Amino acid sequence: MRKLFIVTAAAAAFVAVPAFAQDNGQADSASDGARSSRIEPYVGVTGGWEQFDNERNAGIPQSPNRHDRLNGSLVQGVAGVNLNVVGPLFVGAEGNAAKGVSGDIDWEYGAAGRVGVRAGQNGLFYGKVGYQWVNFDKFGDNSRDYHAMTYGAGVEVGSKSGIRVRGEVNTFGSAHSVRPMAGLVKGF
Template sequence: MRYLTLAAAAATLFAAPAYAQTDTAPDGTPAFGIEPYVGLMGGYNDFDSDNDGPLTTNCNGRSGCPDGGFVEAVAGVNIPVAAFFIGAEGNVAKGFKGIDYEYGVYGRAGLRAGDSGLIYGKVGYQWIETDERSNGDREDDGISYGLGVEVGPKDIGLGGLTGNSGVRLRLEVSTFDLQNIRPSAGVIFHF
């Protein structure tokens, strides 16, 4: 009886990983590989007037506050690992008011959800150049954190509209050195 129990345990131990390993992810793409992407986003930087950081010293209603909208281009690569993924991303943003340019690099990790969705967290380094500073300091850099989701056409009921083009809607919120909140939305094109 003891040998039968050991044999059953060994069979389960070796069969479980083989059973769990699949050739495709939830969205039908390969479970392992490289997925490059590019995208266009838009959003708003809202800096905290109570924070004492370099970019927020003039945020008490004065003209030096870098609050304002932006348009951002992103490019990156995801490496799917079954139902999870890891990746790297770079961004360049042009601000409409307050911030002139932003650029940064991030590492991302998360879950693949539904037919074509992603749920992720990211952390990286961001550089910010402001339009005008009263103290002459036009640049700041620091750690940036974020959370986001991407949903594809099948996830929002548009399965037949775009086919397998890899178009996804991204919603994200991030912060720069915990000095601001930066919600954004856009379209991501996966290859």
């Protein structure tokens, strides 16, 4: 699982470096409205899947059946803000809340910081680090929330309307889950 996350992050960095070099510094002339101001709030909806490792000391409960991993599909709302720093560089903060629609996950929620580069006028490549809480349906209504650091990498590709398509991969704890998500984000 950890190898998949490292390969994904390396691929995002590999693609971001040429995009960074191509940016011609026209931060105030973006066609998607995202770069015309220093501060960009955004909201979005994504969907995806998360599967947790079934290992001892992974920070989450271990399933009695060694081959039965806790997993499920999710629908997630995100809200955040990006701050354009210099040229194509940006930093940001984001919060999320996700509801499990099938499988073992009931709710997830968390917050993360983002750092990245803009690719041209309508794209973003970023990494993120934060904290995530997860609650499982499988353990009943009174089950506790499990929590750990979360790490991720993603890409957003936009249009002139300010709507971007997001693809992102996150992990829970020390790479004890894989969580690919995709959806739409609207910058203001």
